[in-house]
Amino acid sequence: MRTPRHIALIGCGFTGTSAFFQLVENYPVKEITIFEASGVFGPGFPYQEGECPDYLINNTTDTMCLAPSNQRAFLNWLQHHREYAPNLDPQGHLPRSVYGAFLKDVFASTLTLAAVKGITVRLVGHEATSMREDGDEFVHIGWKRGDIIADMAILTTGRCPDVGFDIDEAPRARVIQNHIMSDAFEDITQDATVHVLGASLSAYDVVNRLFSSQSGCRFEACDDGALKFIPGDNNRRVVLCSRSGRLKAVTSRTPMAITRKHFTIDALRKAARAKPLMLDDVADMISRDAKDNDVDLDWPAMIEPYGDCRTGEEVNVRAGALLEAAILAATAPNKPESGKPESGKPDPGKSGAGNFLVDFAQHAMMDIWDVFAENLLSAEAEKLYRASVETAALCYAAACPASTAQKLLALHRAGRLRVIRGVSDVRVGEGGDFTIHHAHGVEPACILVNATGGVDRKVASDGQPALIKNLAMAGLLSPYQRAGAIAPGAAVDMKTFKASGAKNIYLANMLLWGPGFFTSSAYLMASVVERMLKAAFEKTNPAAE
Numbered sequence: 200m201r202t203p204r205h206i207a208l209i210g211c212g213f214t215g216t217s218a219f220f221q222l223v224e225n226y227p228v229k230e231i232t233i234f235e236a237s238g239v240f241g242p243g244f245p246y247q248e249g250e251c252p253d254y255l256i257n258n259t260t261d262t263m264c265l266a267p268s269n270q271r272a273f274l275n276w277l278q279h280h281r282e283y284a285p286n287l288d289p290q291g292h293l294p295r296s297v298y299g300a301f302l303k304d305v306f307a308s309t310l311t312l313a314a315v316k317g318i319t320v321r322l323v324g325h326e327a328t329s330m331r332e333d334g335d336e337f338v339h340i341g342w343k344r345g346d347i348i349a350d351m352a353i354l355t356t357g358r359c360p361d362v363g364f365d366i367d368e369a370p371r372a373r374v375i376q377n378h379i380m381s382d383a384f385e386d387i388t389q390d391a392t393v394h395v396l397g398a399s400l401s402a403y404d405v406v407n408r409l410f411s412s413q414s415g416c417r418f419e420a421c422d423d424g425a426l427k428f429i430p431g432d433n434n435r436r437v438v439l440c441s442r443s444g445r446l447k448a449v450t451s452r453t454p455m456a457i458t459r460k461h462f463t464i465d466a467l468r469k470a471a472r473a474k475p476l477m478l479d480d481v482a483d484m485i486s487r488d489a490k491d492n493d494v495d496l497d498w499p500a501m502i503e504p505y506g507d508c509r510t511g512e513e514v515n516v517r518a519g520a521l522l523e524a525a526i527l528a529a530t531a532p533n534k535p536e537s538g539k540p541e542s543g544k545p546d547p548g549k550s551g552a553g554n555f556l557v558d559f560a561q562h563a564m565m566d567i568w569d570v571f572a573e574n575l576l577s578a579e580a581e582k583l584y585r586a587s588v589e590t591a592a593l594c595y596a597a598a599c600p601a602s603t604a605q606k607l608l609a610l611h612r613a614g615r616l617r618v619i620r621g622v623s624d625v626r627v628g629e630g631g632d633f634t635i636h637h638a639h640g641v642e643p644a645c646i647l648v649n650a651t652g653g654v655d656r657k658v659a660s661d662g663q664p665a666l667i668k669n670l671a672m673a674g675l676l677s678p679y680q681r682a683g684a685i686a687p688g689a690a691v692d693m694k695t696f697k698a699s700g701a702k703n704i705y706l707a708n709m710l711l712w713g714p715g716f717f718t719s720s721a722y723l724m725a726s727v728v729e730r731m732l733k734a735a736f737e738k739t740n741p742a743a744e
Contacts, residue, residue: 201336201350202227202736203228203349203350203351203703203735203736204227204228204229204230204350205228205229205230205231205232205348205349205350205351206222206228206230206231206232206349206350206351206352206353207231207232207233207234207327207338207340207347207349207351207352207353208231208232208233208234208353208355209234209327209340209352209353209354209355209356209666210234210235210236210243210354210355210356210357210708211233211234211235211240211241211243211306211355212235212241212242212243212244212245212246212302212355212357212358213243213245213246213302213357213721213724214243214355214357214707214708214724214727214728215233215235215240215243215355215356215357216240216241216243216265216302216305216306216309217265217266217721217724217725217728218353218355218707218728218732219231219233219306219309220265220266220305220309221265221266221725221728221729221732222732223309223312223313223316223318224266224309224312225732226732226736227736228318229317229318229319230318230319230320230321230349231313231318231319231320231321232320232321232322232323232340232347232349233320233321233322233323234323234325234326234327234340234342235322235323235324236324236325236326237324238324238325240303240306240322241299241302241303241304241305241306241307242298242299242300242302242303243299243302243357243358244357244358244379245295245357245358245379246295246296246298246299246302247296247299247379247380248296248299248300248303249296249380250294250295250296250299250379250380251294251404251408251411252294252296252411253294253404253407253408253411254294254295254296254404254407254408255292255293255294255295255404255407255600255602255603256292256293256294256295256297256298257292257400257450257597257598257599257600258292258450258720258721258722259289259290259291259292259450260273260274260277260284260287260288260289260290260291260292260293261273261274261289261290262720262721262722263298263301263721264721264722264725265305265721265725266725266729267722267725267726267729270722273298273301274287274289276301276304276305277293277297277301280300280301283297283300284297290452290453292450292600292602292603321347323342325342325343325344326342326343326664326665326666327340327341327342327666328341328342328343328664328665328666328669329341329342329346329665329666329669330352330666330669330670330673330675330704331673331675332675332701332702332703332704333348335702335703336350336702336703337349337350337703338350338351338352338703338704340352349703350703351703351704351705351735352703352704352705353705353706353707353731354666354704354705354706354707354708354710355707355708355728356708356709357708357709358654358709366625366633366647366649367626367627368627369627369628369631369632369633370627370631371630371631371632371645372627372631372632372633372644372645372646372647373645373646373647374633374647374648374649375646375647375648375649376649377649378401378404378405378408378648378650384408384409387409387435387646389414389415389432389433389434389435390434390435391435391436391645391646392435392436392437392438392644392645392646393405393409393435393436393437393438393646393647393648394437394438394440394633394635394642394644394646394647394648395437395438395439395440395647395648395650396440396441396622396625396635396647396648396649396650396651397439397440397441397649397650397651398439398441398443398444398445398446398447398618399441399447399650399651400447400597400599401650401651402439402441402648402650403447403599403603403607404650405437405648405650406437406439406603406606406607406610406616407603407606409435409437410428410433410435410437410606410610410615414431414432414433414435415430415431415432415433416428416429416430416431416432416433417429417431418605418606418609424530425605425608425609426605426606426608426609427609427613428606428609428610428612428613428615430613430615435615436614436615436616436617437610437615437616437617438616438617438618438619438642438644439616439617439618439619440619440622440635440637440642441619441620441622441651442590442620442621442622442623443590443591443620444505444514444518444618444619444620444621445504445590445591445594445620446518446521446522446525446594446607446618447525447594447597447598447599447604448525448528448529448554448556448557448594448595448598448599449525449526449528449529449530449554449557449598449599449600449601449604450529450557450598450599450600450601451528451529451553451554451557451558452529452530452601453532454554454558454561455492455553455554455555455558457488457492457555457558457559457562457563458488458491458492459488459559459562459563460487460488460491461483461484461485461487461488461491462481462484462485462487462488462559462563462566463566464566464569464570466484467481467484467566467569467570467575468573468575470484470575471575471576475577475579475580476575476576476577476580477576477577477579477580478576478580478583478584478588481570481576481580482498485559486498488559489555489559492555494553494555496555496556501556501591502587502588502591504517504521505517505620510639511619511637511638511639511640514618514619514620514638514639515617515618515619518611518618519608519611519612519618522604522607522608522611523608525604526601526604526605526608528553528554528557529554529557529598529601529604530601531553556595557595557598559595560592560595560596561596564596564718564720564722564723565723565726567596567716568715568716568723568726570716571714571715571716572693572694572714572715573693574681578681578682578684579682581681582681582684582686585686585687593718596716596718597718597720619635619637619639619642620637620638621637621638621639622635622636622637622638623636623637623638624636625647628643630643632644632645633645633647635647654709654712656687656688656709656710656712656713657678657687658671658676658677658678658679658688658689658710659671659678667710670698670701670704674700675698675700675701675704676689676690676698676700676701676704676710677689677690677698677699677700678690679691679713679714686713687712687713688710688711688712688713688714688715689706689710689711689713689714690714691706691710691711691714693714693715694734695731695734695735696711696727696730696731696734705731705735707724707727707728707731711727715727
């Protein structure tokens with residue numbers, strides 16, 4: 200197989216920009232064609248210029264990167280662009296639009312570097328709609344104005360079509376289906392009650408926006424470090440409505456120095472060779488590492504923190520207690536002697552746990568990825584994980600900024616934020632508003648924001664874009680399967696990231712969430728790109744064999 204000289208990138212947000220940079224920086228390519236349907240190359244969907252400044256980057260500034268070898272790339276760029284961060288905090292969380300400016304700058308500088316190296320770059324500001332392979336060596340990529348032939352195509356599309364609750368129009372109510380680059384919030388009245396579907400980081404974005412400083416309210420720091428909500432003219436209330444009711448853990452202000460001896464990829468591989476690896480086996484490894492770090496974990500409380508709540512009010516009170524505990528765990532300079540916040544409410548981490556699981560997830564990120572990529576979990580355990588554990592796991596693996604969590608707690612204490620769990624359905628009520636059906640009753644809603652954060656990871660879904668449908672119809676893209684059962688995500692060779700059924704088509708997008716473990720981490724996706732390119736070029740280089 201010859202070395203790929205012409206690479207096509209399909210999508211140019213963060214992952215596409217990372218792939219572009221790594222290709223130009225490290226590999227002997229001669230030509231790169233980049234498709235971006237929006238016509239704006241670099242920022243991508245979540246990091247657009249002009250986006251609401253209250254939408255924050257969820258990873259800390261000092262971990263945002265384009266290549267795994269330099270996690271401080273964004274931080275270093277900010278040192279020379281202080282207009283974006285006059286009071287630069289390496290562990291802070293800047294507006295997402297600032298990272299978009301960085302990506303736009305990186306894209307432009309990479310274009311310059313490509314020109315210096317004699318690499319031809321072609322930019323196509325249209326959606327790629329079709330793809331077919333010509334023998335073993337070439338990929339034909341089509342769009343509405345023509346087609347090209349490349350040696351290798353990489354799907355670096357970032358955002359799959361939204362899925363979630365199917366919400367009908369209501370005659371006496373309104374629904375906001377998308378909060379990104381939206382002006383739909385401008386006419387929400389100051390006394391409105393807004394119901395937000397989801398408790399994801401997207402839902403937190405919506406809360407930040409509803410209670411921004413431009414809305415007339417403010418948050419004042421108290422002597423104990425907590426925030427107090429000062430409403431001003433803002434009399435809004437918000438209700439977070441989700442299936443699980445879970446709230447995010449909080450990114451550590453000072454991460455623990457994690458020691459891992461039991462949950463390591465070598466230990467996991469060894470255990471999987473000996474017998475089918477079950478979730479209890481994995482939990483035991485993590486628990487032993489926790490004990491080595493002077494931490495006791497209470498798994499039942501973390502998996503089901505509302506297990507003993509019998510009413511909606513009990514759920515809401517518990518949500519406040521869990522939020523308080525999560526903030527304490529993330530911001531306390533030293534581990535507390537007990538795992539309880541000052542109010543005496545429960546901490547699911549127990550005895551001095553600090554923010555262990557959040558820090559552990561970051562420390563073990565690539566090992567967690569490899570557990571799924573190598574199918575080390577038994578098929579039964581993976582199915583159980585996806586159904587019952589993944590939502591809880593992602594609360595720790597994709598935590599929220601402390602500043603956001605502190606605002607949520609201040610709003611909760613002021614009676615401006617409420618949490619509902621067990622949401623099963625949204626219907627149009629007899630009075631013409633919405634009715635939200637949940638575990639403890641029915642909730643009327645007049646303004647509904649859909650922030651479920653869902654993505655359509657079903658390859659055969661009718662909602663997929665034209666290119667995915669075309670690939671599936673041609674047999675070049677298939678659903679991920681485990682033990683004969685179809686699951687979300689695409690079938691991929693996880694060593695090379697080549698789509699099963701294809702020879703020169705690779706995936707670095709949301710369809711890896713299924714065969715792999717996915718979070719919104721820039722480091723993770725940059726690592727996927729690095730592994731993919733290394734495998735593709737080493738395989739074709741005889742000197743590497």
